Amino acid sequence: MPAERAWFHSAVVYQVYPRSFQDSDGDGIGDLRGVIDRLDHLDALGVDVVWLSPVYPSPQDDNGYDISDYQDIDPTFGTLADFDELLAEAHERGIRVVMDLVVNHTSDEHPWFVESRSSTDSPKRDWYWWRPPREGLAPGAPGAEPTNWHSFFSGSAWQLDEASGEYYLHLFSRKQPDLNWENPQVRQAVYAMMRWWLDRGVDGFRMDVINMISKDLPLRDGTPIDGGPWGDGSPSYICGPRIHEFLQEMHREVFADRAGRLLTVGEMPAVTVEDAVLFTDPARREVDMVFQFEHVGLDHGEHKWDRQPLRLVELKESLGRWQEGLAEVGWNSLYWNNHDQPRAVSRFGDDGEFRVESAKLLATVLHLHRGTPYVYQGEELGMTNVPFEDAGSFQDIESVNYYHAATGQGLLVEEVLDALRLGSRDNARSPVQWDGSPHAGFTTGEPWFPVHPNHVEVNAEQALADPESVFHHYRRLIELRHTDPVVADGDFTMLLREDPAIYAFTRSLDDTTLLVVANFSSEQRAVDGLPDAARWAEAEVLLGSYPSSSGVPAPDEGRPVLRPWEARVLRRTA
Ligand code: NOJ
Secondary structure, three states: OOOOHHHHHHOEEEEEEEOOOOOOOOOOOOHHHHHOOOOHHHHHOOEEEEEEEEEOOOEEEEEEOOOOOOOOOOOOOOOOHHHHHHHHHHHHHEEEEEEOOOOOEEEOOHHHHHHHHHHHOOOOHHHEEEEEOOOOOOOOOOOOOOOEEEOOOOOEEEEOOOOEEEEEEEEEEEOOOOOOOHHHHHHHHHHHHHHHHHHOOEEEEEEHHHOOOOOOOOOOOOEOOOOOOEEEEEHHHOOOOOOOOOOOOOHHHHHHOOOOEEEEEOOOOOOOOHHHHHOHHHHOOOOOEEEEOHHHOOOEEOOOOOOOOOHHHHHHHHHHHHHOOOOOOOOOEEEEOOOOOOOOOHHHOOOOOOOOHHHHHHHHHHHHHEEEEEOOOOOOHHOOOOOOOOHOOOOOOHHHHHHHHHHHOOOOOHHHHHHHHHOOOOHOOOOOOOOOOOOOOOOOOOOOOOOOOHHHOOOOOHHHHOOOOOOHHHHHHHHHHHHOOOHHHHHEEEEEOOOOOOOEEEEEOEEEEEEEEEEOOOEEEOOOOOOOHHHHHHHHHEEEEEOOOHHHOOOOOEOOOOOOEEEEEEEOOO
């Protein structure tokens, strides 16, 4: 007998990045009471789960992904009482709340690290990765770092601690030391903290870079990058030798005896489909789904700051392979956007003339795949990338560090700025545009990050009032997933794999088939080679990125014709 279908097959998750969502106290930074005030927006959209980016006490070196206390709320965001109220209010509306779990690293201001650093004999010394300088070199000498690993935020992944003459590992900023998961005390401390949040009523965790927690020992140099001083350490920390063991242990220690509908999603850079099958096979008890990165790397050249246009054929090849790979066992998560990615409509659509149509097209294509869709705040409004003026406009640590590293190496300022304009995480972090007022309804004070000038036209108030808005299109897609089992559970078949502009696929369950056809271009196109085109011509149109009242262009010699950035969902019963 087939296992009971998991509840999250028909669920949609909405990510809140609290800093930029809604400010309630006029300090210019979003907070938990702000999230409470906007729950009705999420309720109107119809989402099932909110994933809250980190709200724990933090020096905010990486906007909260550097946590100094796992069991409290940063005063900037509110209090535990505010958190409990948010949880209760969300639950009242049938919305679950998933926390961000950041346990590959802590802040260097976390008491664990403070103690670890205090002495080489500290009982917590081994909770982090401490290593002496490279043999034969003095601490701090060029090249003395224990390995040549490059940090994700530029420079070495090792920081010298002057007092002890040893280095500690930080894959991200130097204020984010990596925890040593080899140490069982570390693991037990993390599991205890997770149980504490679940006991408080939270509904699961989004696990930050969780496939980096197991390091391959001994730590050793990686292949040099571009002939420079740094090397690629990823073979030593991506899906390391104990990763499955650690996740299974976490499952046993934290989730196994709990009833209820919890959600676990592991963020896993560089994860392959084969790994993902193992991670998400329900029988293995690891996680429900993973965030993979393949499709958001297709417009990268050598690295993320070297951008190239997306080739649709490659996107179809990649997403199609993930659909097929997880068709029988495991489950996909589906996303275009989050707080680390540029805005999808600017990146993969047309944020000028066809902003509304292309935002709806991207939503349609994504939400009709098999998997659990994630909506990042503002995506449902068709928010766009930020018009950054100069180097001073960037705030994100990754962008700021890259700017200094790249210009320091002699790259031209304008070239570096252009790369940042396209790729900076700050694109996703401008405040949510609630209305057309001076600070877009985000704050009554001075916003920590300027609101996008286009908030005058692109905002929630306008979107809710317009039945043809991007918002209402997302609402319909979410409703379709809730009501139509073929969307949640149907088989996926990619069509027209070689077509450079048309994305087409079917979903089938029992005697029902849905066809999704989408024109990823700013020109009208006839769709060549669509199987069963004549029968589909008579099918019911469920949804489209153009208003239904605008009619449908006449077929061209039997071929369906799609307008610029037009997506259609059709339904047929055999
Ligand atoms: C992934 C998070 O999404 C990102 O925002 C953060 O900078 C790194 N992990 C480090 O925690």
